Amino acid sequence: MAGDGQGFLDRIAERGALRRWRRLATAAPETDLARLRGQRTSARRLKRYLDDFMHVADGRLALPANVNHAIPRPHDADWAWRPELWSGPLPVPGLASVRTASALGSEATLFHDCPASELILRQIRNTREADLAAYGLRLDVFRFDGSYLSLAVDLPQEAAQGLKRRHLIRLETIVEMETPxxxxxxxxxxxxxxxxxxxxxxxxxxxxxxVEFDLAYTRLKDKRVDKLWTDIIFEGSQMNQVVLRDLTFSRRPRAEL
Incomplete structure (x- = not known):
């Protein structure tokens, strides 16, 4: 067995796949367009799985092996999750002069109404052994004359599955800032x-x-839940730096009265 856990047949198959894609890449400038279109579709499917693997692998290998990547959760939680931005490296780690509705990764989007954007949004490495998350998010705000600034985080479909009015949803975070x-x-x-x-x-x-959100105080129709997202709203953020060292969500059923 090799050090990466692959068997003999797996290594043969991997070498064959590498040779095939190297050959296709070399021939791409002269490949018939109809065939090239099919090859591109196959490459995109493969790239999606490779990107998913690299995101998880890079995140797990980003910090020393003794760092705990656990998600804090109540003992009776039926779901818990940490967004990708805090879990592993993003292909594009940062944005400058961020326009409204700009996304960092596939789950986080910054919204504002500032005409002249002097905002920087960047994924950063957490290096403290006390940190549970491999990465954090830093928001640098310079001159800001808008009326609102918020970070929207989309929750996965698993958060909506089986969601009832008797559920509590908890958000936990670690926040650092230059000024209050x-x-x-x-x-x-x-x-x-x-x-x-x-x-x-x-x-x-x-x-x-x-913070916790008690769905019992809403008019939620249990059988029609489509999606969930949160807006993290920053008030008085001008000339400030805010770091979200971690961000996690969990869900648990409310105790029966």
């Missing part, structure tokens, strides 16, 4: 044509902060 500011979190739950919204202020007086 207020941060609010809005949970959005789309069910059919309607969107239920709950807003909570992050308590920033502790190292690790959390």
């Amino acid at each position: 500011l207020e941060i609010f979190v809005r949970l959005n739950v789309q069910h059919g044509p309607n969107v239920e919204q709950i807003v909570r202020e992050l308590p920033l007086h502790r190292h690790g902060t959390r």
Whole structure:
């Protein structure tokens, strides 16, 4: 067995695949267009799986082996998740002069109404052994004359599956900032044509902060939940640097009264 855990037949197959794609890449400038189109489709499918593998592998290998990548979760949680931005390296690690609706990765999008954007959004490495997340997010705000600045984070479909009004959704994060500011979190739950919204202020007086959203106070229709996302809203962010060292979500059923 090789050091990477591959067997003899696996290594033969891998070498054959490498030779094939090297041959196709070399011949691409002269390949018939119809055939080239089919090869491109196959390459895109392969690239999607390779990108998924590299994201997970790079994230796990980013920090020393003794670092704990666990997700904090209540003991009775039925779902927990850390977004990709805090889990592993992104293909594009940062954005400068960020325009509104600019995405960093596939799950996080920055929104604002500032005419002249002096914003920098960047994924950074966490290097402290105390950090559970491999990566963090840094937001640098210079001159800002807009009325709102928010980071939208899309939750995966698993968060919506089986979601009931008796559920509590928890957001946990570690926030660092240069100067004090207020941060609010809005949970959005789309069910059919309607969107239920709950807003909570992050308590920033502790190292690790959390907020919980009780769906019992909404008019959620359990059988029609389509998607969930959160808006992290920054108030008074001008001339400031905010770092989200970690961001996790979990879900648990509410205790019966």
